[in-house]
Amino acid sequence: xxxxxxxxxxxxxxxxxxxxxxxxxxxxxxxxxxxxxxxxxxxxxxxxxxxxxxxxxxxxxxxxxxxxxxxxxxxxxxxxxxxxxxxxxxxxxxxxxxxxxxxxxxxxxxxxxxxxxxxxxxxxxxxxxxxxxxxxxxxxxxxxxxxxxxxxxxxxxxxxxxxxxxxxxxxxxxxxxxxxxxxxxxxxxxxxxxxxxxxxxxxxxxxxxxxxxxxxxxxxxxxxxxxxxxxxxxxxxxxxxxxxxxxxxxxxxxxxxxxxxxxxxxxxxxxxxxxxxxxxxxxxxxxxxxxxxxxxxxxxxxxxxxxxxxxxxxxxxxxxxxxxxxxxxxxxxxxxxxxxxxxxxxxxxxxxxxxxxxxxxxxxxxxxxxxxxxxxxxxxxxxxxxxxxxxxxxxxxxxxxxxxxxxxxxxxxxxxxxx
Numbered sequence: 001x002x003x004x005x006x007x008x009x010x011x012x013x014x015x016x017x018x019x020x021x022x023x024x025x026x027x028x029x030x031x032x033x034x035x036x037x038x039x040x041x042x043x044x045x046x047x048x049x050x051x052x053x054x055x056x057x058x059x060x061x062x063x064x065x066x067x068x069x070x071x072x073x074x075x076x077x078x079x080x081x082x083x084x085x086x087x088x089x090x091x092x093x094x095x096x097x098x099x100x101x102x103x104x105x106x107x108x109x110x111x112x113x114x115x116x117x118x119x120x121x122x123x124x125x126x127x128x129x130x131x132x133x134x135x136x137x138x139x140x141x142x143x144x145x146x147x148x149x150x151x152x153x154x155x156x157x158x159x160x161x162x163x164x165x166x167x168x169x170x171x172x173x174x175x176x177x178x179x180x181x182x183x184x185x186x187x188x189x190x191x192x193x194x195x196x197x198x199x200x201x202x203x204x205x206x207x208x209x210x211x212x213x214x215x216x217x218x219x220x221x222x223x224x225x226x227x228x229x230x231x232x233x234x235x236x237x238x239x240x241x242x243x244x245x246x247x248x249x250x251x252x253x254x255x256x257x258x259x260x261x262x263x264x265x266x267x268x269x270x271x272x273x274x275x276x277x278x279x280x281x282x283x284x285x286x287x288x289x290x291x292x293x294x295x296x297x298x299x300x301x302x303x304x305x306x307x308x309x310x311x312x313x314x315x316x317x318x319x320x321x322x323x324x325x326x327x328x329x330x331x332x333x334x335x336x337x338x339x340x341x342x343x344x345x346x347x348x349x350x351x352x353x354x355x356x357x358x359x360x361x362x363x364x365x366x367x368x369x370x371x372x373x374x375x376x377x378x379x380x381x382x383x384x385x386x387x388x389x390x391x392x393x394x395x396x397x398x399x400x401x402x403x404x405x406x407x408x409x410x411x412x413x414x415x416x417x418x419x
Contacts (some may be wrong), residue, residue: 022319023050024077027065029058032080032306035128035334035341042333043326049319058082065089065311074313077320080127083115083305087377090118093309094317097122099325107344109367111303115374124307125324126343128334131292131301131372132201133362135259135273136160136266138288140174149173160290161266164205164232167293171242174265184241189266190255191237193248193397196389197302197375198268202229204302204371205295211302212389212414213376219414221389222407229295230396230403238399247397259283268292270304271366274359275340291362291369300371305343380417388413 028036033053040051054076056064062085068074069092081089100122105113112126140146141158150158154169161167171188178186192198200211208225209215220226236242244250244258252270259267262282274289292301308327310320332347334340340357342348345364352360366372375381392410395401 022048022316023052024316024319024323025052025054025075026078026080026323027054027056027061027076028080029061030055031339032127034337035339036080036327038333038336039327039330040323042330043323047322047326049322051323062088068311068313072313074311074315076311077314077316078323079309079311080306081124081309083303083307083374084381086115086123086307087118087379087381089309090121090123092312093123094312094314095121095123096125096310096321096324099125099321099328104328107346109303109345109364109372110370111367111372111374112305112343115303115305115377116307118377124309125328126305127308127327128331128339128341129303129305129343129367130270130272130341131303131363131366132198132268133271133292133301133359133366134160134266134290135269136288136290137283137286139286140265141288160288162290162294164202164293164295167266168232168235168240168242170266171236172240175240175242185263187244187258187264188242189236189264189268190250190258191233191243191247191397192250192252192255193394194251194390196385196393197304199229199233199393200375201268201292201301202232202295204300204373205229205293205297206232207295207297207371210373211375212384213378217376217378217418219411219418221392221414222404222411226407227403230393230407233393234396234399234403237397248394271359271363272339272341275356276338289359289362292366297371299366299369300373301366301369303367303372303374305374378418384414384417387417 033055044050061081065079108126112129116122116124147158150173161170174188175184176186177184203211203226206225206228208223212221214220237247255267256269256273258264260278260281260283274287277284277287291299308324310317314320331342331344332350335342335347335351348360348364351357388410392406395406396403
């Protein structure tokens with residue numbers, strides 16, 4: 001009888017615990033759900049706190065969170081936001097500084113740690129991160145006749161490019177007419193004309209203290225590093241003719257497709273693309289990877305991290321903090337997902353030697369490079385890019401404008417936006 005009473009008592013306690021079990025709601029875009037699903041399931045198993053995902057398109061995260069803020073309430077306890085929104089939402093999320101223990105800080109690439117801070121507040125915890133690295137055709141780079149021809153022409157061995165000059169040389173070398181009709185049908189690389197992050201990576205490689213703005217918010221888009229980087233960026237198109245001509249129609253998707261279709265020998269691209277190379281593509285099994293290019297300041301890239309933040313109006317803040325702390329401690333669980341990304345050094349290092357994850361070592365080297373840093377933490381960043389930065393890059397890519405004058409005009413436009 002006592003055993004039955006004991007069992008009944010335990011059952012009542014369990015039922016009460018279940019009744020009180022919390023649920024947290026997480027707003028995220030599709031790729032983010034994929035990367036956080038495994039950690040959410042483990043979190044629920046260990047804590048009893050359920051994690052419900054609301055999945056929307058990329059822009060939907062911004063729009064939905066903005067609407068919540070305007071309403072003064074929040075249906076969400078955690079929102080996973082793109083780093084470009086950190087400054088915009090900083091005043092509407094909780095300070096997560098207590099979650100940034102010494103162990104967490106040591107395990108994050110410096111650029112990710114820096115981008116988490118807006119003012120005096122750690123506004124979010126990195127959930128995953130990405131950066132551009134160098135992709136190249138191993139089958140071409142390893143071919144004896146290509147090696148011999150390159151050595152004879154340029155006087156040094158053909159190998160994955162490390163510097164700006166090597167990138168230019170190899171892009172020119174591989175640009176050719178493969179079918180003999182007198183028209184180039186294979187290019188050394190591509191130039192992206194619809195986004196600016198790739199040019200900004202070169203700005204950092206050239207030694208600029210920041211991109212577009214310095215740490216004090218001063219406009220520096222016309223400094224020597226910006227000029228040098230823009231001249232380098234347009235040269236494959238304007239002088240070397242080692243890229244497809246329609247540069248202002250080429251974005252990330254078009255660049256990726258050119259490489260997968262066997263139309264380019266190299267590309268600078270976000271590291272996740274390595275794992276996602278289609279099995280039926282012309283380059284399947286032939287892709288090599290290396291760290292991002294180095295300039296005078298060394299290797300540098302513009303990282304693409306996403307952050308878990310807690311809305312100030314969340315109704316389950318303690319549970320949300322538990323989830324975010326658990327997620328960073330178990331950050332490697334997302335690597336098995338299709339996108340295969342993480343944020344911590346330890347997560348990337350745990351997979352770095354495994355087949356299929358050859359891109360992790362160059363990605364981590366790029367993310368951790370001293371010159372790597374994020375975009376300006378400014379609420380008007382996107383407006384600045386849309387109204388001044390991208391038009392400047394596209395004007396330079398006409399090959400008819402003076403780079404210095406283009407950047408001076410961009411500076412004036414940016415100052416008008418900020419003032």
